[in-house]
Structures are given as C-alpha cells and as structure tokens.
Amino acid sequence: MRDHRSCWRWSSFFVVALVAACAPPGDPAAPRLADDRAAATPPAAAPRIAGDESMAALTAEVRQLRVAVEELARSQQQTQALSVYLSAQQGRVAQATQQLAAARKDVDTATANSRDSEDMLKRMSEELTRLPEGPQRAAVADGIHGFERERDAAELALQQAQARESELSRALAREEDRWSDLLGRLEQLTQ
Numbered sequence: 398m399r400d401h402r403s404c405w406r407w408s409s410f411f412v413v414a415l416v417a418a419c420a421p422p423g424d425p426a427a428p429r430l431a432d433d434r435a436a437a438t439p440p441a442a443a444p445r446i447a448g449d450e451s452m453a454a455l456t457a458e459v460r461q462l463r464v465a466v467e468e469l470a471r472s473q474q475q476t477q478a479l480s481v482y483l484s485a486q487q488g489r490v491a492q493a494t495q496q497l498a499a500a501r502k503d504v505d506t507a508t509a510n511s512r513d514s515e516d517m518l519k520r521m522s523e524e525l526t527r528l529p530e531g532p533q534r535a536a537v538a539d540g541i542h543g544f545e546r547e548r549d550a551a552e553l554a555l556q557q558a559q560a561r562e563s564e565l566s567r568a569l570a571r572e573e574d575r576w577s578d579l580l581g582r583l584e585q586l587t588q
Contacts, residue, residue, distance in 0.1 A: 472586060479583045486576045493569040500562040507555035514548035 521541045528534040 476583065476586050479579060479586065483576070483579045483583060486572065486579055490569070490572045490576050493565065493572045497562065497565040497569050500558065500565045503558040504555070504562050507551065507558040511548065511551040511555050514544060514551045518544050518548060 518541060521537055521544060525534065525537045525541065528537060
C-alpha cells in the first residue's frame with residue numbers, strides 16, 4: 398500500500414514541476430520562474446569600432462551583389478526553360494505543318510477523284526441518250542448507277558478531307574501563336 402502512495406506522490410511532484418517549468422511568464426502559479434526570467438539580461442551589444450561605416454557599406458554592397466547574382470541565376474533558369482519550351486513548340490509547329498501538307502494532298506486527290514467521277518457520269522449520260530432501247534442501253538444505265546455511288550463516295554471523301562484540312566489549319570495557327578508567345582517571352586527575358 399505504501400508503494401502506491403509514494404509512487405503517486407512522486408508522479409504528482411513531477412507533474413507540478415513540469416507545469417511550473419512550462420508556465421507562461423505572467424502565471425502566478427510559478428512566481429519563482431517568472432523572477433528568474435526577469436533577472437536574465439540580454440547580451441551586450443557589440444562595441445562599435447572606428448571605420449565601422451566602411452564595413453557596413455561593404456556588407457551592403459555584398460548583399461546587393463548576392464541579390465544581383467540570384468536574379469541572374471533565376472533569369473538564366475527561366476531563359477533555359479523557355480528555350481526548351483521553344484524548341485519543343487517548334488517541333489510541334491513542324492509536325493502540324495507536315496500534317497497539314499498531307500491533308501492538302503488528300504484534298505487534292507479527293508478533288509481529282511470527284512471530278513473524274515463527274516466527268517465519267519456526264520460521258521455515260523450522253524452515251525445513254527444516243528443509244529436505242531435494248532440490252533446495251535440497260536448496261537450503260539447500270540454503269541451510271543455504279544458511277545453515281547462512286548461519285549457520292551468521292552464527294553464524301555472530299556468533304557472529310559476538307560474538314561481535316563480546316564481542322565489542321567486551325568491547329569497549326571494555334572501552335573504558331575504559342576510559338577510566337579514563347580519567343581516574345583524569351584525576348585523579354587533577354588532584354
């Protein structure tokens with residue numbers, strides 16, 4: 398039984414000591430600690446030496462140089478990063494240009510196919526008007542129907558190629574705008 402009481406007393410003592418040590422300066426529960434804190438004096442200021450003004454000026458100049466070097470380093474990092482972005486953007490512009498050139502070739506091919514189908518339909522229609530009724534006329538009429546399907550397919554292919562060309566033209570314009578923007582930002586940094 399005694400062991401529990403003494404253990405309890407020691408635990409209580411440590412808790413009270415811990416609370417007193419952590420108490421804020423104005424706490425009346427710890428007057429002794431507050432007195433100790435008030436008795437402490439700040440360290441004395443360093444004595445001033447003759448010629449100290451030149452040392453202060455030198456220190457200020459060193460600080461200015463440090464700021465200038467930091468700004469230069471930051472500017473160089475930004476310039477390098479923009480150069481990398483500019484190079485990547487230039488690659489995207491080149492890729493968009495190649496895709497647009499390929500789309501324009503597709504438009505030219507689809508336009509030629511559409512014209513050829515139209516021309517063939519005109520010739521077959523003229524021939525149909527000259528032929529008398531019979532099996533040969535029926536064969537030409539069937540050929541006209543086949544070429545009409547080809548013409549419709551060629552028109553659809555032309556429309557799709559033109560839509561792709563238009564889309565790629567807008568994409569190229571956006572990529573060129575981004576490239577110009579990056580180039581302008583790089584020029585601002587280097588001024």
